[in-house]
Amino acid sequence: MPQTEPWEYSLYVPNDPRAVPICRRTLRLILTMHGLVRLVDTAELLAAELVGNAVTHTKGPAALRVRWADGVLRIGAWDADPQPPEPPAHLPGVLEEEDGRGLALVRACSDVWGWQPLSRFGNRGKYVWCELGGGQRGVTRRAS
Template sequence: MPETWDYTLYIQNDLRAVTICRRTVRLILTMHGLIGLVDTAELLAAELVANAVRHTKGPAALRVRRSPEGAVWIGAWDTDPEPPEPPRRLDQVEDLEEGRGLGLVMACADNWGWQPSARFGDRGKYTWCDLAIS
């Protein structure tokens, strides 16, 4: 059975949190010897956290864990309990400045989804994805 671990970083609703989360994911994966996943995981975390802080007004959180099945799970919690906008295929948004986030997640992750969840006493949701460790 693979080693499991779980980290949560609570963040303010501030776009600077995206950079903090990218670097946090890089550090976590590097310290656990998963350097091969770092670039993709950073991108995925940045997209999920950017959506959380751009489209909601409350606090947010980044969660990174290694599941018992061996996948790396990355989730961003926010205070909006509504499902995220459906992702658009990347070829439909290649010229747009915005609207590519979940399309990138869908293209780069092995799985993705969302689920209702409460934190800080607020209703909200986790938008998540996972990466298989090869």
């Protein structure tokens, strides 16, 4: 049975492609322990795309952030690059491309996604996130 109390986890990772499967496995364990097995497969895909983008397109460290509140799972990736993510194309439009499918998959598989710039302790960066369970599939928001 899923836990109804809110919870949040952060996993900080180096800029290393091996961080992606580590984040996927950690997320699987978190969701399983909280009784959210039904979300594992989609959540793993989304986390892999978000963290993969963070370690592929930036030079600094990254973090996977996962939060459960009010029946909504938010998955996000922080990175040190303040540049906004490229807006995702619709998935059919990028199927033939070598790359660029990540955010299109996030858009297609999540209920809502967005990004926000971050500045903390003199460090700049961004947080790209998506949600499962909110019922607003395909809506894009930029959180403040």
